[in-house]
Amino acid sequence: MNPLERYAPLVDDEEAFFDACERPLPSVVRVNTIKTTPARAREALDEEGVGYEPAGWHDEILKLDGRSPGTTWPYFHGWLHGQEEVSALPALAVDPEPGEFVWDACAAPGSKTTQLAALMDDTGLLVGNDNNLGRLSALRHNAERLGVTNLAVTNQDARNFSLKPFGSGQFGGYGYDGDDGDSDDDSDDAPDDAAREAFDRALVDAPCSCEGTVRKNPDVLDQWTMDHVHSVAGIQKGILRRAIQATKPGGTVVYSTCTFAPEENEAVLSHALEEEACRMVEFDSPLETVPGVTEWEDEEYHPDVTKAHRVYPHHNDTGGFFCAKLEVEA
Numbered sequence: 001m002n003p004l005e006r007y008a009p010l011v012d013d014e015e016a017f018f019d020a021c022e023r024p025l026p027s028v029v030r031v032n033t034i035k036t037t038p039a040r041a042r043e044a045l046d047e048e049g050v051g052y053e054p055a056g057w058h059d060e061i062l063k064l065d066g067r068s069p070g071t072t073w074p075y076f077h078g079w080l081h082g083q084e085e086v087s088a089l090p091a092l093a094v095d096p097e098p099g100e101f102v103w104d105a106c107a108a109p110g111s112k113t114t115q116l117a118a119l120m121d122d123t124g125l126l127v128g129n130d131n132n133l134g135r136l137s138a139l140r141h142n143a144e145r146l147g148v149t150n151l152a153v154t155n156q157d158a159r160n161f162s163l164k165p166f167g168s169g170q171f172g173g174y175g176y177d178g179d180d181g182d183s184d185d186d187s188d189d190a191p192d193d194a195a196r197e198a199f200d201r202a203l204v205d206a207p208c209s210c211e212g213t214v215r216k217n218p219d220v221l222d223q224w225t226m227d228h229v230h231s232v233a234g235i236q237k238g239i240l241r242r243a244i245q246a247t248k249p250g251g252t253v254v255y256s257t258c259t260f261a262p263e264e265n266e267a268v269l270s271h272a273l274e275e276e277a278c279r280m281v282e283f284d285s286p287l288e289t290v291p292g293v294t295e296w297e298d299e300e301y302h303p304d305v306t307k308a309h310r311v312y313p314h315h316n317d318t319g320g321f322f323c324a325k326l327e328v329e330a
């Protein structure tokens with residue numbers, strides 16, 4: 001059975017949903033404003049004879065006429081980054097300010113990290129973390145090509161993320177001075193203490209069952225199992241918990257996945273709302289979305305998960321996605 005059939009009761013138009021899931025994704029690029037402007041990037045594409053169409057909802061997102069973005073001159077020079085349209089949502093929800101201290105907990109290969117850097121005008125300090133070293137080299141390559149200089153890269157399990165390996169003084173002015181406040185020797189401290197209430201904002205673009213990427217990678221459903229959904233949901237809970245604890249009261253944590261499974265999305269959010277000091281925040285999505293669901297099979301979720309956005313492929317001709325914004329409470 002196609003696992004996506006589970007979601008027929010959730011979508012408004014089953015036929016349109018399944019048809020969209022079978023079509024390949026449009027080729028989309030984001031203009032990298034660290035290196036250029038949307039107008040100059042459009043001129044460069046014109047000069048190369050590459051057809052494009054602005055996404056309509058954002059000046060920096062362009063849909064290319066069929067050509068792979070990696071073969072264009074402006075891509076090679078870091079003016080453009082190939083990034084699925086819907087994948088631009090989380091960084092916009094994080095909405096970082098220049099000069100802030102921001103954590104991207106699951107950062108590789110760096111589409112959203114580099115978008116966050118551009119939104120921060122490449123200032124402040126952005127920590128891009130991932131537990132997969134191989135994927136981190138792709139992150140570093142992308143950050144270099146796109147001219148990002150405000151990025152520190154870390155290779156940790158985000159569930160136990162610590163700033164201690166950086167040592168004292170590295171983060172002067174950015175929330176962690178290397179001293180967790182204990183008067184005694186630090187050697188017996190849990191790593192958590194170093195990253196508590198440190199960041200202004202955090203993004204958890206979580207590892208997930210990836211159902212919403214089926215248009216890009218049709219094989220993704222071949223490996224789908226309910227056990228994997230539950231196991232990855234457990235990892236997401238741990239990472240989101242750490243992100244909430246590591247962010248200052250009043251700060252923002254955005255949680256996103258590219259899957260439809262409520263056992264991940266709404267269940268993970270519900271768990272955070274029940275266990276951690278945080279609340280859901282409404283935010284406007286520039287793409288058509290539907291609210292998070294409060295009931296699924298035999299489960300009921302926190303009523304505020306309706307403030308999250310579900311993105312179905314047939315609504316905007318994109319991949320599937322889920323995005324929620326939280327505010328950390330004292």
Ligand SMILES: C[S@@+](CC[C@H](N)C(=O)[O-])C[C@H]1O[C@@H](n2cnc3c(N)ncnc32)[C@H](O)[C@@H]1O
Binds near residue numbers: 107130159205206
């Ligand atoms: C959805 S991908 C992130 C995509 C990335 N944000 C981007 O926009 O390019 C999820 C990432 O989480 C990483 N990951 C999985 N488990 C992790 C953990 N426990 N701690 C940190 N990263 C983890 C994976 O290696 C993967 O790179």
